[in-house]
Amino acid sequence: MLQDLRLTIVVENSASLDNSSLYAQHGLSIFLELNFGLESMKLLWDTGASSEVMLHNADALDLDLCHLDLICLSHGHYDHTGGLMGVLQRRKGRVCILAHPDIFAPKLKERPTLQYIGAPFTRNEAEAAGAIMLDCRSPLDLAPGVMTTGEVARLEAFEKVEGFWTVKEGQYCPDCMPDDQALAINLPGKGLVVITGCAHSGIINTIRHAQKITGVEELHAVIGGFHLMGADDKRIDATAKALQNLDPAIVRPGHCTGQKAVCRLQEALGERCRPLTVGDTIQL
Ligand SMILES: [Fe+2]
Ligand SMILES: [Fe+2]
Numbered sequence: 001m002l003q004d005l006r007l008t009i010v011v012e013n014s015a016s017l018d019n020s021s022l023y024a025q026h027g028l029s030i031f032l033e034l035n036f037g038l039e040s041m042k043l044l045w046d047t048g049a050s051s052e053v054m055l056h057n058a059d060a061l062d063l064d065l066c067h068l069d070l071i072c073l074s075h076g077h078y079d080h081t082g083g084l085m086g087v088l089q090r091r092k093g094r095v096c097i098l099a100h101p102d103i104f105a106p107k108l109k110e111r112p113t114l115q116y117i118g119a120p121f122t123r124n125e126a127e128a129a130g131a132i133m134l135d136c137r138s139p140l141d142l143a144p145g146v147m148t149t150g151e152v153a154r155l156e157a158f159e160k161v162e163g164f165w166t167v168k169e170g171q172y173c174p175d176c177m178p179d180d181q182a183l184a185i186n187l188p189g190k191g192l193v194v195i196t197g198c199a200h201s202g203i204i205n206t207i208r209h210a211q212k213i214t215g216v217e218e219l220h221a222v223i224g225g226f227h228l229m230g231a232d233d234k235r236i237d238a239t240a241k242a243l244q245n246l247d248p249a250i251v252r253p254g255h256c257t258g259q260k261a262v263c264r265l266q267e268a269l270g271e272r273c274r275p276l277t278v279g280d281t282i283q284l
Contacts, residue, residue, distance in 0.1 A: 011048030019279035027079035051086020074197020076103030100179035101135040145186040152201035159202025184210035196224030221250035229258030240268035
């Protein structure tokens with residue numbers, strides 16, 4: 001049974017003066033140490049935007065990337081996958097990478113010009129560097145009480161995916177980001193811990209999906225990107241209200257949440273909500 005877990009924020013958009021040796025970068029990576037009593041598990045959730053920042057920060061934080069048990073990728077965008085090749089070179093030997101098969105689909109955005117924002121490597125390059133790609137669209141148990149969500153059901157009317165594009169069967173079309181997923185952890189005695197990448201599916205959709213697949217209603221913590229950067233006031237307010245109703249003990253928004261949304265969430269949730277910074281450790 002899971003006893004506790006410790007998260008270290010390896011890559012994040014903001015740095016604090018207390019940890020001035022760390023690099024800030026638009027991206028996200030979280031190192032998780034899960035303690036099951038006699039067993040433990042080291043899991044890397046996303047890899048930031050570049051190997052340089054990923055490895056520099058991991059070394060400065062004294063994190064052992066050589067003995068990772070598993071790497072999970074939340075989705076295919078470069079700011080979550082960009083450090084993978086560096087991690088694979090450091091890991092030595094083969095390591096399983098759990099992700100949705102669409103992380104390798106073309107990922108594009110249009111503003112201001114058409115730009116490629118997908119993974120900066122191919123499946124073949126990752127496999128040649130030691131990755132064992134575990135393609136999975138559905139929830140997967142990684143350890144007792146620890147699972148990936150797989151594709152997230154989109155039920156909330158106010159949570160829409162906009163601004164991303166892909167190419168399917170020769171057609172340029174909106175990318176609804178089916179590859180977006182989160183980690184859902186049942187922490188006995190405390191409740192559900194949800195760890196997101198960008199939460200492109202919507203942070204409330206993601207939490208509700210995690211509650212459904214784990215069967216755990218009580219929400220303890222939500223940590224990661226909430227993708228509210230550029231969202232209108234209506235969506236930010238609806239998110240804040242829904243989170244208030246879900247009543248989590250800990251909310252740590254970061255990366256693509258955006259300053260405006262973080263302020264609104266702090267207003268709604270008080271001291272329970274604190275933005276993420278690179279180098280933060282969270283003991284749960
Ligand atoms: Fe992101
Ligand atoms: Fe993203």
